[in-house]
Amino acid sequence: MGTLVLLRHGESVWNAKGLFTGWVDVDLSATGEDEARRGGELLKDAGVTPDILHTSLLKRAIRTANLALDAADLHWLPVERSWRLNERHYGALQGKDKAQTREEYGEEQFMIWRRSYDTPPPPIADDDPYSQAADTRYAQLPSELRPRTECLKDVLDRALPYWYDAIVPDLAAGKTVLVAAHGNSLRALVKHLDGISDADIAGLNIPTGIPLMYDLDDDFHPRNPGGTYLDPEAAKAAIEAVANQGKK
Numbered sequence: 456m457g458t459l460v461l462l463r464h465g466e467s468v469w470n471a472k473g474l475f476t477g478w479v480d481v482d483l484s485a486t487g488e489d490e491a492r493r494g495g496e497l498l499k500d501a502g503v504t505p506d507i508l509h510t511s512l513l514k515r516a517i518r519t520a521n522l523a524l525d526a527a528d529l530h531w532l533p534v535e536r537s538w539r540l541n542e543r544h545y546g547a548l549q550g551k552d553k554a555q556t557r558e559e560y561g562e563e564q565f566m567i568w569r570r571s572y573d574t575p576p577p578p579i580a581d582d583d584p585y586s587q588a589a590d591t592r593y594a595q596l597p598s599e600l601r602p603r604t605e606c607l608k609d610v611l612d613r614a615l616p617y618w619y620d621a622i623v624p625d626l627a628a629g630k631t632v633l634v635a636a637h638g639n640s641l642r643a644l645v646k647h648l649d650g651i652s653d654a655d656i657a658g659l660n661i662p663t664g665i666p667l668m669y670d671l672d673d674d675f676h677p678r679n680p681g682g683t684y685l686d687p688e689a690a691k692a693a694i695e696a697v698a699n700q701g702k703k
């Protein structure tokens with residue numbers, strides 16, 4: 456029942472600097488812009504034509520989709536956007552250097568905060584320069600929905616309603632759906648799609664800018680578990696780089 460394309464944004468300026476990003480609205484780096492265009496070329500070369508686009512509210516995902524769809528000559532595609540596809544909120548780690556954090560707190564604590572399923576980093580203070588408490592794009596969100604930190608379980612809990620209410624109906628209508636989002640919001644969707652355990656999801660990383668295709672059956676389960684990257688070799692190398700972030 457439909458084709459789903461997951462696309463993590465291209466490299467961001469803070470990805471390049473090795474900083475925890477979360478909901479901080481940083482832009483793409485020049486490399487990330489190239490990755491986004493390449494993602495669109497991969498879609499075009501594979502003959503994959505999305506019918507609708509879903510993005511987060513963060514410019515690195517929005518601009519990745521714009522650049523990819525322009526490269527695929529599909530810039531006109533209808534689009535829906537939601538905070539529920541935002542990157543995981545990294546709490547008080549937002550803006551912090553990953554390598555310094557690993558050094559200061561040690562490997563175990565770093566990995567618990569970065570990749571555990573249900574342990575969030577410390578919450579961010581509303582007066583922190585990297586807080587989104589005053590960000591007008593979330594003004595309509597009730598206070599209890601506006602995170603000050605998130606673990607991956609929190610991301611799954613707020614992303615699944617969007618999956619079922621916005622994305623699944625498009626798939627059920629036979630549309631090819633492109634989702635342009637983030638490393639951890641896509642890890643949450645992949646965990647759901649592939650039925651990955653709470654323990655095993657820690658080992659899954661998503662590369663930037665390489666489309667991941669799922670062919671879904673009538674129950675929206677993958678006929679190709681794990682999905683298929685449109686550039687498997689590039690994806691393999693990029694996944695390893697994501698896993699090694701923060702290492703000296």
Ligand SMILES: O=C(O)[C@H](O)COP(=O)(O)O
Nearest residue numbers: 474475476477542569638
């Ligand atoms: O938000 C961030 O820092 C990155 O986009 C994702 O970081 P991670 O791969 O360290 O979770």
